[in-house]
Amino acid sequence: MYRDNSYNVVLNASYRAAWRIEDVIGDGDVLDFTRPLMPEALARVNTLKGLTACERLILNHIRAHEYLGMFGLVEEFVLPFVLDHARQQLSGDDWRVRALLQFAGEEAKHIQLFKRFHDVFETGFGIECPMIGPVEAVAAEILRHDPLAVALAILQIEWMTQSHYVDSVRDDGDLDPLFKSLLKHHWMEEAQHARLDTLMVEALAEGRNDDEIARAFAGYLEIGAFLDKGLAAQTALNLGVFERVAGRTLGSADRTAFLAQQHQATRWTFLGSGMTHPRFRATLAKVSPAADAALAAVAPAFC
Secondary structure (H helix, E strand, O other): OOOHHHHHHHHHHHHHHOOOHHHHOOOOOOOOOOOOOOOHHHHOOOOOOOOOHHHHHHHHHHHHHHHHHHHHHHHHHHHHHHHHHHHOOOOOOHHHHHHHHHHHHHHHHHHHHHHHHHHHHHHHHOOOOOOOOOHHHHHHHHHOOOHHHHHHHHHHHHHHHHHHHHHHHOOOOOOOHHHHHHHHHHHHHHHHHHHHHHHHHHHHHOOOOHHHHHHHHHHHHHHHHHHHHHHHHHHHHHHHHHHHHHOOOOOHHHHHHHHHHHHHHHHHHHHHHHHOOHHHHHHHHHHOHHHHHHHHHHHHHHO
């Protein structure tokens, strides 16, 4: 059930955490490509055999570009979903409407922020890094599912960002400060989004029987499988960029190992770290203990 005071509390917390894009990245700011941009816990480049230290740093940077692109893609389907949900509440509780519109406005800001960082990255990196897409087709595929399935996928992503910063980024002093600031500021606002999306999940699940919730959970798993296929394709694109920048082509066995290891790394970064987050699992268990048990069996494949 909704607790109206929760929307009031989250909205005011959002105002306190608010920042401007100019607070994060200004004109003339550059990334330091002599340092890693992504924490090793997410990039997982150091365990790849046959790469030099320089090549591992190159791959770390490519994974950082992937992070920018994936979150730019994610925000493109989160924004219309939140707006559609807010539109249905316009005649309801004022705090709820204001909190959801604040949520949407911050997601629009995140899209712009990730685009700014993408431009700065490509200027400094010097080589174009392709991304899966097109964004509109990916968003359409995800949004065609049951709204509860989409809300669960979004909630997983929001708790995932919390895990990324708290567990891997915050205490890593080796990272480029500008990229680290991006991850910190994204974390600050996504903390409020996770609280709001929890309320959306609970509202969308309310009144549904076990079969209806099971079908929505199946849709959530379909979204995960769809994203996983995209991650495999993105890993292949990353390999192509790596070989161009490194100036060499990996042998057949090394290419196979690269694709397998890096696909698993992206699975952890963008799926497993959210699937296993205790707060996401707590919400899922509240909605459906059977779905939570099913996810417990699935999640290890993405870790």
